[in-house]
Amino acid sequence: MIKYPNGKVVKEKSPVSETSSKKKVSAKLHLSAMNRGMDLEEDINLSNEYYKEHDLCLITKRPTPINVVKVDYSKGAIITNAYFEKQSTTDYNGVYKGKYIDFEAKSTQIKTSFPLANITPHQIAHLKGVLRHKGIAFFIIEFVKNNEETYLLDASYIIEFYEKKERASIPYKDIVKYGHKIKRGYAPRLDYLKVIDEVYFNEK
Amino acid sequence: MIKYPNGKVVKEKSPVSETSSKKKVSAKLHLSAMNRGMDLEEDINLSNEYYKEHDLCLITKRPTPINVVKVDYSKGAIITNAYFEKQSTTDYNGVYKGKYIDFEAKSTQIKTSFPLANITPHQIAHLKGVLRHKGIAFFIIEFVKNNEETYLLDASYIIEFYEKKERASIPYKDIVKYGHKIKRGYAPRLDYLKVIDEVYFNEK
Numbered sequence: 529m530i531k532y533p534n535g536k537v538v539k540e541k542s543p544v545s546e547t548s549s550k551k552k553v554s555a556k557l558h559l560s561a562m563n564r565g566m567d568l569e570e571d572i573n574l575s576n577e578y579y580k581e582h583d584l585c586l587i588t589k590r591p592t593p594i595n596v597v598k599v600d601y602s603k604g605a606i607i608t609n610a611y612f613e614k615q616s617t618t619d620y621n622g623v624y625k626g627k628y629i630d631f632e633a634k635s636t637q638i639k640t641s642f643p644l645a646n647i648t649p650h651q652i653a654h655l656k657g658v659l660r661h662k663g664i665a666f667f668i669i670e671f672v673k674n675n676e677e678t679y680l681l682d683a684s685y686i687i688e689f690y691e692k693k694e695r696a697s698i699p700y701k702d703i704v705k706y707g708h709k710i711k712r713g714y715a716p717r718l719d720y721l722k723v724i725d726e727v728y729f730n731e732k
Numbered sequence: 733m734i735k736y737p738n739g740k741v742v743k744e745k746s747p748v749s750e751t752s753s754k755k756k757v758s759a760k761l762h763l764s765a766m767n768r769g770m771d772l773e774e775d776i777n778l779s780n781e782y783y784k785e786h787d788l789c790l791i792t793k794r795p796t797p798i799n800v801v802k803v804d805y806s807k808g809a810i811i812t813n814a815y816f817e818k819q820s821t822t823d824y825n826g827v828y829k830g831k832y833i834d835f836e837a838k839s840t841q842i843k844t845s846f847p848l849a850n851i852t853p854h855q856i857a858h859l860k861g862v863l864r865h866k867g868i869a870f871f872i873i874e875f876v877k878n879n880e881e882t883y884l885l886d887a888s889y890i891i892e893f894y895e896k897k898e899r900a901s902i903p904y905k906d907i908v909k910y911g912h913k914i915k916r917g918y919a920p921r922l923d924y925l926k927v928i929d930e931v932y933f934n935e936k
Binding site for chain 2: 585607608611617621622624625626629630658660
């Protein structure tokens with residue numbers, strides 16, 4: 529979900545420092561625009577905020593790594609030269625029922641498949657590590673043009689697909705089959721925790 | 733461990749992208765300088781690198797959050813105006829034996845106590861959340877001038893002390909009593925995983 533290569537500035541927000549009133553306004557604005565191609569990252573951030581406020585789990589977005597080259601201290605630590613670094617891990621991690629949760633969120637405009645091109649080898653290595661250490665690892669994949677259908681897909685499935693190198697993308701129909709559809713709503717926007725419960729904790 | 737207020741630039745490094753040869757050279761240089769007041773953050777980062785290479789756990793440093801104001805795309809996405817934000821969570825998190833691990837590392841030059849001043853209310857709230865969700869949460873505290881003695885102290889102890897507001901610092905002798913000393917060595921530099929095993933998993 530890092531957007532820097534395409535010219536959009538990512539304003540890094542610390543999940544706690546923002547006031548929840550701001551978030552609520554944002555949620556209202558968002559509702560009116562629902563189903564018109566929203567931002568997956570924002571959906572997840574707002575869902576995490578909801579989960580945190582309701583004390584259901586604690587999952588946060590990792591800040592985008594930035595390499596700071598130059599800081600101007602004459603004006604109180606203004607960064608005047610820096611560049612974005614690639615996230616070598618995933619975008620989100622946190623804790624639920626004592627377990628470690630780790631995932632990457634990706635959105636695609638393609639209707640028939642999810643391209644693997646924007647998953648890095650580092651991310652695959654990281655997710656393999658999470659699985660070896662018995663953490664819960666998955667992807668959240670949104671098909672924007674299929675009515676914003678969004679699926680949770682266990683990392684093991686993607687890792688296998690990625691390492692086989694037989695195809696450059698995972699067919700949409702396979703994600704529907706092997707993934708778990710995440711319900712969209714008002715709050716939480718994207719209730720992926722319910723899916724985690726069903727898939728990893730055998731609860732309804 | 734964020735150093736920006738005192739004029740030092742924090743060069744954010746992604747833990748995976750650095751070559752291990754660089755790390756090894758750095759470890760050698762470090763050894764010769766041992767016990768002369770080293771950098772706790774580097775010690776932990778190198779220990780995490782060691783743990784990762786030996787596949788013992790997967791714990792990473794969260795990047796310092798930076799608020800990007802302006803990016804110059806004429807030279808390939810150079811950030812020309814940005815500022816540091818306060819970390820609203822902690823510096824480190826990850827997975828060990830399926831469990832969520834979360835901690836903050838602090839170093840003090842004071843010999844007789846650890847001042848609570850540089851722990852933020854946000855960090856306390858975050859650590860309380862981690863504990864409620866059954867994660868493992870603690871502080872790593874280094875007493876630079878006490879021969880770099882370094883202790884793991886469960887977050888619950890610090891939270892209680894912090895919220896009592898009776899004292900502005902935790903006495904060194906209490907940290908020795910209620911904390912767990914972390915052994916320093918060559919590799920891993922600071923074997924806090926061994927202490928996690930003993931304290932949270934009842935293993936030797």
